[in-house]
Amino acid sequence: TPPARSADGSFPEGALVAVLTAQPLDRLLDYKAPEGGCVPGSYVEVPLGPRTVIGVVWGPGRGDYDYARTRAVGRVLDLPPMPEEMRDFLERAGAYTLTPMHAMLRLATRAPGLGEDAGTVRLLVPGGPEPARMTDARRKVMDALGEFDGQPVTRAELSAAAGVTSSVIKGLLDAGTLAEVERPRDPPYAPLDPDRPGVELTEAQEHAAIDLRAKVRGGGYGTTLLKGVTGSGKTEVYLEAVAECLRRGRQALVLLPEIALTSEFVARVERRFGAKPAEWHSGVTGTERRRCFRRVAEGQARLVVGARSALFLPYADLGLVVVDEEHDPSYKQEDGVLYNARDMAVLRASHARAQVILASATPSLETWVNAKEGRYDRLVLGSRFGAGELPMMRAVDLRRERLEPSRWIGPTLAEAMRERLDRGEQSLVFLNRRGYAPVQVCRACGHQIGCHQCDARMVEHRFRKLLMCHQCGETRPMPAECPECGVEGKLAPVGPGVERMAEEVAERFPEARVAILSSDLYGSARQLKAEIEEIAKGAADIVIGTQLVAKGHNFPLLTLVGVIDADLGLQGSDLRAAERTFALMRQVAGRAGRMGAGGVALLQSAQPEHPVIKAILAGAEEDFWAAEAAERRAIGVPPYGRMAGIVVSSPEMHEAYGLAEEMARRDEPLRRAGAELWGPAAAPIALVRGRHRVRLLVKADRGVPIQAAVADWLSQFRWPATTRVSVDVDPQSF
Ligand code: ADP
Numbered sequence: 001t002p003p004a005r006s007a008d009g010s011f012p013e014g015a016l017v018a019v020l021t022a023q024p025l026d027r028l029l030d031y032k033a034p035e036g037g038c039v040p041g042s043y044v045e046v047p048l049g050p051r052t053v054i055g056v057v058w059g060p061g062r063g064d065y066d067y068a069r070t071r072a073v074g075r076v077l078d079l080p081p082m083p084e085e086m087r088d089f090l091e092r093a094g095a096y097t098l099t100p101m102h103a104m105l106r107l108a109t110r111a112p113g114l115g116e117d118a119g120t121v122r123l124l125v126p127g128g129p130e131p132a133r134m135t136d137a138r139r140k141v142m143d144a145l146g147e148f149d150g151q152p153v154t155r156a157e158l159s160a161a162a163g164v165t166s167s168v169i170k171g172l173l174d175a176g177t178l179a180e181v182e183r184p185r186d187p188p189y190a191p192l193d194p195d196r197p198g199v200e201l202t203e204a205q206e207h208a209a210i211d212l213r214a215k216v217r218g219g220g221y222g223t224t225l226l227k228g229v230t231g232s233g234k235t236e237v238y239l240e241a242v243a244e245c246l247r248r249g250r251q252a253l254v255l256l257p258e259i260a261l262t263s264e265f266v267a268r269v270e271r272r273f274g275a276k277p278a279e280w281h282s283g284v285t286g287t288e289r290r291r292c293f294r295r296v297a298e299g300q301a302r303l304v305v306g307a308r309s310a311l312f313l314p315y316a317d318l319g320l321v322v323v324d325e326e327h328d329p330s331y332k333q334e335d336g337v338l339y340n341a342r343d344m345a346v347l348r349a350s351h352a353r354a355q356v357i358l359a360s361a362t363p364s365l366e367t368w369v370n371a372k373e374g375r376y377d378r379l380v381l382g383s384r385f386g387a388g389e390l391p392m393m394r395a396v397d398l399r400r401e402r403l404e405p406s407r408w409i410g411p412t413l414a415e416a417m418r419e420r421l422d423r424g425e426q427s428l429v430f431l432n433r434r435g436y437a438p439v440q441v442c443r444a445c446g447h448q449i450g451c452h453q454c455d456a457r458m459v460e461h462r463f464r465k466l467l468m469c470h471q472c473g474e475t476r477p478m479p480a481e482c483p484e485c486g487v488e489g490k491l492a493p494v495g496p497g498v499e500r501m502a503e504e505v506a507e508r509f510p511e512a513r514v515a516i517l518s519s520d521l522y523g524s525a526r527q528l529k530a531e532i533e534e535i536a537k538g539a540a541d542i543v544i545g546t547q548l549v550a551k552g553h554n555f556p557l558l559t560l561v562g563v564i565d566a567d568l569g570l571q572g573s574d575l576r577a578a579e580r581t582f583a584l585m586r587q588v589a590g591r592a593g594r595m596g597a598g599g600v601a602l603l604q605s606a607q608p609e610h611p612v613i614k615a616i617l618a619g620a621e622e623d624f625w626a627a628e629a630a631e632r633r634a635i636g637v638p639p640y641g642r643m644a645g646i647v648v649s650s651p652e653m654h655e656a657y658g659l660a661e662e663m664a665r666r667d668e669p670l671r672r673a674g675a676e677l678w679g680p681a682a683a684p685i686a687l688v689r690g691r692h693r694v695r696l697l698v699k700a701d702r703g704v705p706i707q708a709a710v711a712d713w714l715s716q717f718r719w720p721a722t723t724r725v726s727v728d729v730d731p732q733s734f
């Protein structure tokens, strides 16, 4: 029989432990604790079939398997155990999003090389004099070493950079030309100093900062909406809360919606606290992720700046989470585990007894309602720092503008741009559409080129000389003849994308310096950042941009924003369309006149009487949200009701519909729980990568435990291997 668990909760050698791994199994596996024992939360290596995988000790084993034949944990990794609070959080988050625990653990262990020991690594540095015998290969190594500027490098890095075998390097080591130094793996982060002076806060900022500092000092959970137009100084305020958190010796996390924003933010942290924060996002190397993971677990990394997934790092003592631009749709992950980072931040913080700050100029309706109903506190920064309010906003009625064929800038906007150009000021032309033209039509037969695998049309990207599906990413060369009727030279672009706008701008204003900001035109976040900095300094007269420009960049010389098609986001039946358009238009308008230059935003619209457009122009945000909220309440949708979207997909349309219909017929467990089922209907994206997608929507009152009802209902079905079923609690579109 196995030894019992110790009184302190740890497991002595041989005791049975249940281990959670990231392998797709529907249960925990029993193992014997290794020599030296382990504790709940220990990161371990365990044998699984012929492989060795990483897992976490989740609790005592069940012992329903022959003890003698139970395998032992391979070893305990050299990392602090995952805190109980974090394990609870993963369970709650998994239950909330109806995600199996193995998938939750995968999210929580996404650093490569976790199994490697901390230890030290050996690095190469220039040693003594050049060797007596200098071969070509040796010369290459010396040149490559020069490229590293005297920084220590690993053997592998150096031999790769020089393009020589490692025996050449060994020869240079023996000759004393190269020397080896030892450096700890995962070096600690430089300490941040919260007491360096920040900017002198305005009265409104100081008021908000005092409140937030007190909350952080209090040490418990709470969520605060920090609202203020772009440029009102929200970042300065939440950095004060971060400073207080650092003073308390606790850890802080700042989530940003866009990687391109990180470097600007990192520089700001460095100016404020004298050192860089840890970074966690897809642009960070594997080595750096590993370092971040370890140092966060040890509590040494005190401030992390990152993307959504940074919520799943094993903080030793998390005291504050900031979600900047909390309304941003990119916080909802749309593949893999479906979660909204804003909601997960609140859940995570409530387990960690941490404070949450949701910063936004245009909060999501969910957050607005939560603040209104007192679940969240609310702090408002009235006017922007050192400037007036938002720029003057005006609609330009497209029905009255005479637009030339294949032209999208009307006379009113063109004239305003001309004035800016003459005065040496910047204009921004905003169109939320990447590429050159959204559609290619054959003028001989009327055929529109579509994606082979999706029901989307192929978008022409002229700079990159190809057609691309924005749904699945498929690309193909632009054909010379129509794929349908075979006639040559008749394919024509229809409608504008940013690249086409650049063409129009260049033709109208040949003397202007034009820049395009669109995510697909930059190889890396670094290049994009460099471009943004140049523009901010005045390197362009006219900037053409997609929603990328709406996210918090500073363009102090900008005094005009022209929105090409303000109606674009209002098409379709998505209930969130109004909210999103409202937020986006205000964000874009916020780029103009940030530093008090008195900007103007012109919104070209074919329906300026539309309530959303009117609300944007009037700037009556409280009224807008109240009206939106009332509408949602009337039909019982989030945040007044609860929803889950279930998407059934299959390569065969009839199979997907057949299954969805069967699921709809057998909805007894849902009805018993008080939930309703809508559908089946084609999913908002009905065909992706060759899979037909059919959606069912479950809707219930706020009091109904919708996850339990959905899990209960779904447990009745066994699906064929060709079908996939995904569950999305709180879907973005409904
Ligand atoms: P937001 O986060 O609301 O967009 P920021 O905090 O980024 O606003 O502030 C906008 C700009 O104004 C930044 O360049 C910031 O450094 C500056 N700023 C904000 N508050 C102050 C202040 N009290 N004194 C001086 N500069 C400030």
Ligand code: ZN
Pocket: 451, 452, 453, 454, 456, 469, 470, 471, 472, 473, 474, 688, 689
């Ligand atoms: Zn496609």
